[in-house]
Amino acid sequence: MWVSCSLVVAALTIAACDRPSTLLICHNGNCNEPTDPELDDTIDALNESLALEFDGKPLIDGIELDSFWRGEDAVCLYAHDLDTEQQTPATAPATELAVHFARPGALTFSGGPLHVSLELKAHVAASKTARHTPEQRYLHALCAWDIYRIISDGAVANAREVEIVFSSFEPKLLAEVMATAPASTPTPYRFGAIFGIPAPLDSQTQPLGAYAGIPIDLVEIHAQWIHDAQVEGIRSTGAEMVLWMFSATVETFGAIEQYEPSMVVTSEARLMRRWLER
Amino acid sequence: MMQERLTLSIVALMSLAAPATADTQWHAGLDLRAELGTHPIRAGGGIQLGSLDTTVILDPMFWTDGQHDLDALVHWFPSARGWGWLGGWRTSAIGLEGGAQLQHKLLLGVAASLPDLGPFRARWSFELATLIVKHGGDLPTDWISFATGRDFIDLINFGTFVNIEYVGQL
Numbered sequence: 239m240w241v242s243c244s245l246v247v248a249a250l251t252i253a254a255c256d257r258p259s260t261l262l263i264c265h266n267g268n269c270n271e272p273t274d275p276e277l278d279d280t281i282d283a284l285n286e287s288l289a290l291e292f293d294g295k296p297l298i299d300g301i302e303l304d305s306f307w308r309g310e311d312a313v314c315l316y317a318h319d320l321d322t323e324q325q326t327p328a329t330a331p332a333t334e335l336a337v338h339f340a341r342p343g344a345l346t347f348s349g350g351p352l353h354v355s356l357e358l359k360a361h362v363a364a365s366k367t368a369r370h371t372p373e374q375r376y377l378h379a380l381c382a383w384d385i386y387r388i389i390s391d392g393a394v395a396n397a398r399e400v401e402i403v404f405s406s407f408e409p410k411l412l413a414e415v416m417a418t419a420p421a422s423t424p425t426p427y428r429f430g431a432i433f434g435i436p437a438p439l440d441s442q443t444q445p446l447g448a449y450a451g452i453p454i455d456l457v458e459i460h461a462q463w464i465h466d467a468q469v470e471g472i473r474s475t476g477a478e479m480v481l482w483m484f485s486a487t488v489e490t491f492g493a494i495e496q497y498e499p500s501m502v503v504t505s506e507a508r509l510m511r512r513w514l515e516r
Numbered sequence: 517m518m519q520e521r522l523t524l525s526i527v528a529l530m531s532l533a534a535p536a537t538a539d540t541q542w543h544a545g546l547d548l549r550a551e552l553g554t555h556p557i558r559a560g561g562g563i564q565l566g567s568l569d570t571t572v573i574l575d576p577m578f579w580t581d582g583q584h585d586l587d588a589l590v591h592w593f594p595s596a597r598g599w600g601w602l603g604g605w606r607t608s609a610i611g612l613e614g615g616a617q618l619q620h621k622l623l624l625g626v627a628a629s630l631p632d633l634g635p636f637r638a639r640w641s642f643e644l645a646t647l648i649v650k651h652g653g654d655l656p657t658d659w660i661s662f663a664t665g666r667d668f669i670d671l672i673n674f675g676t677f678v679n680i681e682y683v684g685q686l
Contacts, residue, residue: 272656275666321664435669462670485658485670487647488585488608488619492552495581509655512612516582 260494261299261346261501262510263353265482266318267331269298269507273485278318278505279304284331288338290507292347292515297507299346300353303331305385307370307378309362314381320364332385336392339400347511351399353501354389355430355458358382358415360408366441370411379414390425403456405430407442409449416452430456430480435463446471458482458503461493469497486510540565545636545681547573547587553645553675554585554608561681567593567600571679582611591627591639598629602641615653621645630678639679647671 266278270286277283290297305328306317316331317324335354339345345352358378361368370378386402393400402425404415412429431454433443446457446468457472461481472479482503483490491513494502504510544561547554560573573587585608593600602625610617623643630638651657661667 272658275664278666462673483670484666485647487670487673488554488583488610489552489673490670491581491583491610496552506655509612509617509653512614512653513610515613516611 259348260499260514261348261350261353262297262507262514263300263302263355263480263501263503264298264507265302265484265503265505267301267303269505271506271508273505275318275484275505276322279316279324279326279331281316281326281330281334284334287507288334292508292511295344295347297347297511299348299350300355300501301335302355302357302503303328303385304357304359305378305381306359307362307374307381309368309370309374312374312377314378314384317359319359319361328381329384329388332388332392335389336395339392339396339398345398345400351401351426353401353403355403355405355503356382356385357432358404358406358408358411360406360411360442369408375411375414376418378411379418382415383418383420386423386425386427387420390423393425400425402427403430404428405432405456405458407432407434407444409444409452412449412452428455429453430458431477432482433457433459433463433468435460446475456480456500461490461502462487464493464497486513540686541683542686543569543571543637543681543683545679547677547679549675549677551675553643553673553677554587554606555580555583558585558587560587560679562589563686564683569593578609582616584609587623589623591641593627593629600627600629601625602627602643604643606645610653612653617650617653617655619647619650621647633680635682636680637683639681641677641679643675643677645673645675647673 264287268278268283304318306315308315314328315324316326316328362370362374406412429452431449434440436443454477456478458480461483478500479497480501481493481499484505486504486506486509541564547558547560549556555575555577558573558575560571562571569591571589575584578584587604587606589604591600591602604623606621606623608619623645625641625643627639627641630640649659660671
């Protein structure tokens with residue numbers, strides 16, 4: 239009898255340990271399939287993504303919102319880049335989220351806090367090599383705190399659990415966000431570094447050491463451009479590993495199984511949720 | 517349907533390109549890889565007609581996570597120096613809650629023969645795998661697009677694998 243019970247407990251334990259809980263974050267506020275990057279960081283795609291459901295619950299656990307500081311006219315935009323005629327203010331999606339918080343029902347599939355990743359884009363013009371001046375960094379950081387305040391006010395007013403992560407490819411931007419933090423921050427926030435396609439293919443990624451002095455809790459790394467030294471480096475800091483992607487492929491799913499990230503940032507929310515729940 | 521057309525094309529190519537006097541061999545064995553393009557251990561076999569070699573790879577590891585990777589490969593070795601070209605098609609069935617999504621990849625690459633291990637032959641291949649379309653599982657069909665970098669950058673991947681197979685004469 240004891241042996242039978244032990245076997246049952248062991249089987250249940252193995253089953254429970256087999257699938258680490260991975261949160262699903264909506265990439266660029268646009269994760270309703272079919273994927274269309276042209277709709278990234280648009281209000282329509284954001285609202286469609288927030289409305290997605292699975293098994294009667296919200297499909298996602300969090301959402302990524304980009305803020306882009308356009309240097310030529312000093313405007314803070316809700317945009318991934320300047321490839322499209324994006325004119326939406328960076329605070330607009332925060333307002334939509336605050337409205338979303340007032341609606342009844344759960345915010346996340348997991349039942350935990352809604353994870354809002356506020357990415358501060360590292361360039362200020364069409365070219366990724368056009369970086370912020372010190373003044374532009376300051377103004378971009380203030381913009382990020384404006385977004386934070388709107389989301390936080392909405393969460394507090396509706397008694398919603400929300401967590402905000404300021405993330406960027408550019409450590410100097412995160413340092414500026416730290417330096418400009420307001421006195422009152424009722425909604426918890428953390429900082430995240432982003433690793434993407436490595437140089438010379440892309441100029442954005444900086445080594446983890448460049449984030450010295452910033453309390454990095456999460457490292458978002460592209461699922462198909464990971465090498466062992468990066469993994470060891472991230473793990474040595476104790477930071478959570480987050481995998482991001484544009485398109486989910488066999489390699490992506492393999493990386494999730496191998497690295498067991500705390501979150502995946504995807505443009506294909508239904509595909510990813512159904513894979514996670516298989 | 518696409519897979520059937522590809523298979524027919526491979527067979528037609530073989531019949532045109534293989535020397536009439538070539539030795540015909542069968543082979544079967546393991547397909548091994550270290551990266552994430554497929555499961556690490558698969559099994560397969562095929563027929564070699566002279567410089568053309570066809571292989572079908574099946575995936576016995578499907579039970580581990582509900583994913584199955586099926587390859588139809590053609591190796592062509594135009595010279596006797598052991599280097600050759602690789603072409604093929606990979607269909608991966610991704611297990612999902614309530615269904616499966618199929619992802620189809622075009623494979624192009626190079627290959628090299630390694631020294632024989634007794635009755636076994638070994639071959640190294642390097643592939644460029646491009647995801648052409650994914651469909652099924654009650655999800656929208658999604659073809660590769662080159663409109664922006666975000667559309668295709670994740671869909672093109674490199675991989676390398678080794679085949680170790682027993683070879684017999686037909």
